[in-house]
Amino acid sequence: MVLDAKIPSGPIESKWTNHKFGLKLVAPSNRRKYSVIIVGTGLAGASAAASLGELGYNVKVFCFQDSARRAHSVAAQGGINAAKNYRNDGDSIFRLFYDTVKGGDFRAREANVYRLAELSVNIIDQCVAQGVPFAREYGGYLDNRSFGGAQVSRTFYARGQTGQQLLLGAYSALARQIGSKQVEYYPRTEMLDLVMVNGKARGIVARNLVTGKIESHSADAVVLATGGYGNVFYLSTNAKGSNTTAIWRAHKKGALFGNPCFVQIHPTCIPVKGEYQSKLTLMSESLRNDGRVWVPKAKGDKRHPGQIPENERDYYLERVYPSFGNLVPRDVASRAAKKVCDEGRGVGSSGQAVYLDFADSIKRLGKDKIKERYGNLFDMYHEITDENPYEVPMRIFPAVHYTMGGLWVDYNLMSNLPGLFVLGEANFSDHGANRLGASALMQGLADGYFVIPSTIGGYLAGESFEKLDTSHEAFKTAENEVKERISKLLAINGKETVDYYHRMLGKIMWDNVGMGRNEPGLKEAISKIRALRDEFWQNVKVLGEGEEVNQSLEKAGRVADFLELAELMAQDALHRRESCGGHFREESQTPENEALRDDENFAYVAAWEYQGEGKEEVLHKEPLTFEYVKLTQRSYK
């Protein structure tokens, strides 16, 4: 198989414009003849569904949540990047492009990233027009803050609820299309398989989560915008329902999975407490604008932070990375936190935490200003930990947050399966081996509002489609497979709960496929995952029936898929014998313990092809070339 990324030729500044002009168009009066399925209603899915509806396509949109407004994009806190250069501090589309390629440790496609930077400015305009209440300055103009990995201030925000406000903007645009009957809406409906007919993606099989009925839906193209798979670690900042099922089932139908081992571990989360903790809560990266990260200089210093004098504190990010200080990228900050904790200088009862201290900022700016900027985050921290961060420094630790890997897509965001498009966190495309803060919202909306409306038209206009409905045998076969799997899960009636297996899997992944990875550890993980998967299928207990509300059954299906994906992640991490971004192979580090890339051997996208149950997946490589950003050892010193 030859992977053709379909990157347009010509100078990078004009690739997207020229490409759009070259794409075939569907005339307005013909659009109603085409139907598109969109799965997922986060920023990418909702914006795509709204925009395609506005264009006049027949759209069906699905989400497992009870409302489109609840997709996990809602939880993004800090902000969204855009190269507006409203601050006159030297920002430009090229600089955002440069920062993102470098931040991703040179494992993303230049052409995709440039397009993302280019579209960033349109996103802000669109969102403002929809009524997103971005923070303003006294003159009434848009305010900005800084985020990690950048030396300019380009992040737009709505208090600490930027994701919520952007999602409500996209949701309202989608609601308008649903209200005018251009889009059909299926909440509480979970996609369980992709249906291919004559080599093209033509529909899905889904379970109605209220009635439990298995239903098929056909269309001319299928768009997956189903988010990331961080919950493979059990504990993560993802919502409890976030899962890999849609993209994993598509993978098993032939869609290649790109860079599955690229996981972002976010440096500032509230530390783990207790065995029954069900999820981790993020404290926005924006806090690092005003908070200073430190640990005691001495090992095992158990004094109250207020009793540790200034000269006995180690502000290690400021010390090691003077030019970026507390605003180094996430992968760098997370590894640094792990390092000081491994040295025995971690704080809190577990020793697995570092301080994020606002005392200096409160002194400089006053409590009110800090409250205005981060009030809701401080309240949330207080609620969870029962400690007041205005008085005591926050304790934070890294946690799984985002997956840069995902289904492989070309420049048109189409997977290797014709007619299957993948948007947002579900695809692998723009963030390389590490995503910069405030770039996920940007990518989701760029894909949904601006990329897919052009590229899907190009696909639809260039193909002919046989008339097809869900009575086609491909749908019947897929439905039967889905039903059989459900019956199988319900029939096992073993001894352990689904959550038990999910927790076990999470522990294997965190210990061996987490922040530090090495060959023996990854090999061990693979054999443990296989054993756990076998045990799951022998010994899991799922009560109830298929045709009713059954949350255990929903979880069981998702965990079964995580148990398969986990092995591929470990496999990918094992094969990539270099460190890059969030993927840190302990065997490959610089003398200063920074990630050491091996461009000669690994400057490619690893795209894995499923071969069938129990068979090793086949690796395909898409070489990455860097014409505009010179390959260098990343430095934030």
Next chain:
Amino acid sequence: MNFSLKVWRQANAKAAGEFKTYKVNDITEDTSFLEMLDILNEDLIKKNEEPITFDHDCREGICGTCSLYINGRPHGPKNLVTTCQLFMRSFKDGETITIEPFRAKPFPVLKDLMVDRSAFDRIIQAGGFISVSTGSAPDGNSIPIHKDVVEEAMDAAQCIGCGACVAACKNASAMLFVSAKVSHLGLLPQGKVERLERVLNMVAQMDEEGFGSCTNTYACEAECPKGISVTNIARLNREFLAATFS
């Protein structure tokens, strides 16, 4: 900590429901309310009893999925938090805790503690938006908006659509929810253009869904996990009057 839980169990929308009592033991005070239910559910599954169905997702207080009527209050005894952000330290050791679904005619129970809140979606679909299609927006800075106006709009825009306001109201009124959206969009210059149509369409849909009238008890504001103010309801009434007589 140990608790006795009186939980509403109902097999499906048509079945009759009843309270059942369960014991949970050795819960730490850092355990969240939903984690306590997780622990109970694991126990129930092992005993071959069906686990309790309840809605939840982000578990960080922003998605609006979790609900629960706890000891007679939506989202439980603490102000300004959702159920998922409620921790067991807010209860007394040995306490009996009563857990019910949000109860309102437009929110039918689907199973146990899970209710159908799709009426809220339909109200937004009727008019809770600014009619701007992708691609037609001017530069974001072309319309300066006073900081105070944006802050006020943001206060209203924070609504998470959980439905606590409806559950708290003796009339099951959705006025706080609807007024928050009417205020958010109506305060901003971008949203003023269609503010009159918006309020009429949203209120019509609200009535069609069967929500009750507002009688100014302010229970909605008291129970709103995001602190949405009833001044929004006053604004909704003004807008509605203006729209009716224009």
